[in-house]
Amino acid sequence: MTQAGARSWTESREGREVKIPEGLWLSCPACEEMIYRKQMEANAHVCPLCDHHFRIGAQERVRQLSDANTFEPMFENLSTVDPLKFVDLKSYKQRLKAEQQKTGQKEGVQCGRAFVKGRAVMLCCLDLTFFMGTLSSVVGEKITRSIEHATEHDLPLIIVSCSGGARMQESGFSLMQMAKTSAALARHDDAGGLFISVLTDPTTGGVTASFAMLGDVILAEPKALIGFAGPRVIKQTIRQELPAGFQTSEFLLDAGIIDRVVHRQELRNEIARIVDFANK
Amino acid sequence: MAIKYHLEFEKPLVDLEQQIEVLEGSAEAGQSDLTKEIAALRKSHHQMLRKIYNSLTPWDTVRVARHPARPQCRDYIGLICKDFCELKGDRRYGDDPAIVTGFARIGSHKVMLIGHHKGRDTNEKLACHFGCAHPEGYRKALLKMKLAEKFGLPVVTLVDTPGAYPGLGAEQRGQAEAIAVNLREMSRLKVPILSLVIGEGGSGGALGIAVADRVAMLEHAWYSVISPEGCAAILWKVANEQTNLAAAEALALTARRNKRLGIIDQVIKEPVGGAHRDAKATAGSIEKWITANLAELKRLKPAGLPARRYERFRHIGQFRESRPAPVTTDD
Ligand SMILES: [Zn+2]
Numbered sequence: 001m002t003q004a005g006a007r008s009w010t011e012s013r014e015g016r017e018v019k020i021p022e023g024l025w026l027s028c029p030a031c032e033e034m035i036y037r038k039q040m041e042a043n044a045h046v047c048p049l050c051d052h053h054f055r056i057g058a059q060e061r062v063r064q065l066s067d068a069n070t071f072e073p074m075f076e077n078l079s080t081v082d083p084l085k086f087v088d089l090k091s092y093k094q095r096l097k098a099e100q101q102k103t104g105q106k107e108g109v110q111c112g113r114a115f116v117k118g119r120a121v122m123l124c125c126l127d128l129t130f131f132m133g134t135l136s137s138v139v140g141e142k143i144t145r146s147i148e149h150a151t152e153h154d155l156p157l158i159i160v161s162c163s164g165g166a167r168m169q170e171s172g173f174s175l176m177q178m179a180k181t182s183a184a185l186a187r188h189d190d191a192g193g194l195f196i197s198v199l200t201d202p203t204t205g206g207v208t209a210s211f212a213m214l215g216d217v218i219l220a221e222p223k224a225l226i227g228f229a230g231p232r233v234i235k236q237t238i239r240q241e242l243p244a245g246f247q248t249s250e251f252l253l254d255a256g257i258i259d260r261v262v263h264r265q266e267l268r269n270e271i272a273r274i275v276d277f278a279n280k
Numbered sequence: 281m282a283i284k285y286h287l288e289f290e291k292p293l294v295d296l297e298q299q300i301e302v303l304e305g306s307a308e309a310g311q312s313d314l315t316k317e318i319a320a321l322r323k324s325h326h327q328m329l330r331k332i333y334n335s336l337t338p339w340d341t342v343r344v345a346r347h348p349a350r351p352q353c354r355d356y357i358g359l360i361c362k363d364f365c366e367l368k369g370d371r372r373y374g375d376d377p378a379i380v381t382g383f384a385r386i387g388s389h390k391v392m393l394i395g396h397h398k399g400r401d402t403n404e405k406l407a408c409h410f411g412c413a414h415p416e417g418y419r420k421a422l423l424k425m426k427l428a429e430k431f432g433l434p435v436v437t438l439v440d441t442p443g444a445y446p447g448l449g450a451e452q453r454g455q456a457e458a459i460a461v462n463l464r465e466m467s468r469l470k471v472p473i474l475s476l477v478i479g480e481g482g483s484g485g486a487l488g489i490a491v492a493d494r495v496a497m498l499e500h501a502w503y504s505v506i507s508p509e510g511c512a513a514i515l516w517k518v519a520n521e522q523t524n525l526a527a528a529e530a531l532a533l534t535a536r537r538n539k540r541l542g543i544i545d546q547v548i549k550e551p552v553g554g555a556h557r558d559a560k561a562t563a564g565s566i567e568k569w570i571t572a573n574l575a576e577l578k579r580l581k582p583a584g585l586p587a588r589r590y591e592r593f594r595h596i597g598q599f600r601e602s603r604p605a606p607v608t609t610d611d
Contacts, residue, residue, distance in 0.1 A: 077601055077602040077603055078599050078600070078601055078602075079599060079600045079602065080599060080600075081598055081599055081600050083541070083598035084530065084531075084532050084541075086530050087530065088511075088515035088516055088526070088527070088530065089515065089516060089517070137597030137598050137599045138597075138599045140597055141597055141599055144594070166483070166505040166506060167505075168505060168506055168511050168514065168515060168531070170505075170597075170598075171504050171505045171506075171530075171531045171532050171533065172503065172504060172505060172531075172532060172533075172538055172541055172543040173541070173543070173596060173597050173598060174505045175483060175484070175487055175504070175505040175543075176487075176543060176593060176596040176597065177596075177597060178460075178463055178484060178487060179463050179467065179487060179491050179593045179596075180593045180594060180596060180597065182460060182463035182464040182467060182491075183463070183464065183467035183468075183491070183589070183590050183593050183594070184590075184594075185464055186464045186465070186467045186468045186586075187468075187590070189464070190468065205484075206483070206484055206505070208456035208460075209444075209455070209456040209459040209460050209463075209484040209488075210459075210460050210463055210484075211460070212456070212460070213454075213456050213457040213460040213461070214460050214461070214464055227451050227455075227456065228444065228446070228450070228451060228455040228456035228459070228484070229444075229446030229447075229450075229451065229455070233446045233510075234446045234447060234448070234451070237445075237446050237447060238447050238448065242448070243448075246448070246451070247451055251452075255452045255453070255454070256454075257454045257457055
């Protein structure tokens with residue numbers, strides 16, 4: 001069930017980028033053993049030998065988290081425009097089209113109602129395969145509408161984050177999505193709504209500094225890179241090597257910033273458990 | 281007029297300034313009456329200044345916003361506030377001098393004033409990390425905003441930061457969480473909030489104290505999701521004069537463009553040649569903006585402010601909506 005065109009992708013391990021090519025077998029970027037792709041995919045895209053969590057797209061994430069055939073996509077009628085007529089080496093329009101062709105998706109988040117182990121939830125999954133899961137007006141709007149929908153219907157809100165941060169091509173509009181989503185979460189909180197934030201590899205920049213860090217409960221997959229600034233920027237600023245394991249889920253757990261590190265195979269159980277504890 | 285540091289595009293002014301200085305020197309020495317000559321030079325200087333500042337590129341604007349002599353938060357506090365009672369510390373970790381907070385009197389209003397401070401001399405700059413705040417800075421700001429809310433005081437914030445500090449301690453202490461919480465809590469604060477970008481409005485670090493009922497920018501300030509250099513390095517693969525200019529253009533970071541996009545509500549004019557040429561006049565314009573807007577906002581019921589603020593931010597962003605979303609709810 002991997003999405004079309006996303007069979008090869010890039011992972012980063014301790015600062016180096018590793019390209020995962022197509023093929024029946026692949027080399028795990030963590031343990032460097034050859035593993036059988038189908039076996040890895042059947043194992044929730046986790047290395048059967050070392051538990052390395054491979055990056056997955058939103059479709060696969062939705063499939064893994066929700067009960068079979070219960071996800072009803074919402075707000076699919078929103079599409080991205082180019083408000084600033086942004087052109088760098090390529091135009092934003094060209095880049096958007098390329099991302100859309102590569103992934104078969106319109107934008108970098110999937111939102112909708114779903115059931116998780118029989119519990120009705122509002123589910124949003126950012127899509128790293130689309131424009132690095134960056135925060136565009138549409139991504140911000142879909143998440144805000146999802147939050148509002150969850151508030152209105154007293155649904156537990158689950159947002160699975162993975163993002164490179166801001167969508168630079170939308171500049172100030174991208175920045176303001178941070179305020180917009182956070183403000184919607186204030187209302188959700190005022191109404192007594194539950195929000196479980198799930199952080200996955202990588203979650204950085206404006207997404208971390210807004211809704212991703214505002215969960216009533218914050219879960220993270222093992223060894224995910226999570227931070228405000230990217231490791232490269234920090235290295236440049238302080239001009240020294242970063243300590244091993246810096247900005248990983250485990251580091252944030254030790255620092256008291258997240259609640260739990262959860263194996264991907266356990267996410268559904270954990271979400272259902274927390275929903276029950278919160279009486280939702 | 282004694283500006284020691286000149287920006288590249290101000291170079292044509294240097295000659296004139298030197299001539300004026302020389303003439304003034306000899307006039308003082310009583311050698312001859314040079315009033316007319318000096319006046320003529322001053323006039324052409326002013327005209328040239330106006331011309332230069334009327335045609336700044338967005339990248340020039342960024343450089344004006346970073347001018348070492350540009351007035352900073354503490355300068356404006358000195359010029360605008362009749363009384364300033366600084367309050368320090370986040371009660372959790374420490375006091376971050378990159379964010380200044382305190383009770384202040386502005387005109388007839390008592391407010392909580394909060395602002396980024398970059399620092400003047402080397403020691404102060406280092407202590408302030410050049411205006412890049414740590415989590416304790418954002419948490420201090422929020423603590424004082426809550427204090428303001430408790431006593432019904434409006435909040436006024438002055439934004440001037442290249443961005444929140446990217447470092448080991450900042451990450452370990454939850455930089456992202458600190459900013460995120462500020463965004464959420466500012467959105468529901470039950471007192472009026474005004475935010476003004478006085479210099480640099482760098483990304484989340486700026487927004488972390490700028491979720492306000494009214495947001496304005498000084499004419500030569502910039503406000504964007506990333507600095508032009510950062511953007512150039514990523515999208516153009518290299519940051520140099522040319523790509524910085526291209527990125528500054530593309531990011532729509534000037535006050536005028538932010539106003540046109542609806543991200544800010546007002547542009548506050550600076551004196552000809554920028555705030556660094558006349559801090560007092562700039563402070564006067566800022567004070568006027570603050571007092572006028574506070575007078576308006578104070579007429580509204582405090583309990584209704586969060587809903588208005590919500591609407592203000594709720595509608596920022598552009599996209600196409602093809603047809604009403606299909607109704608999928610059955611409850
Ligand atoms: Zn492995």
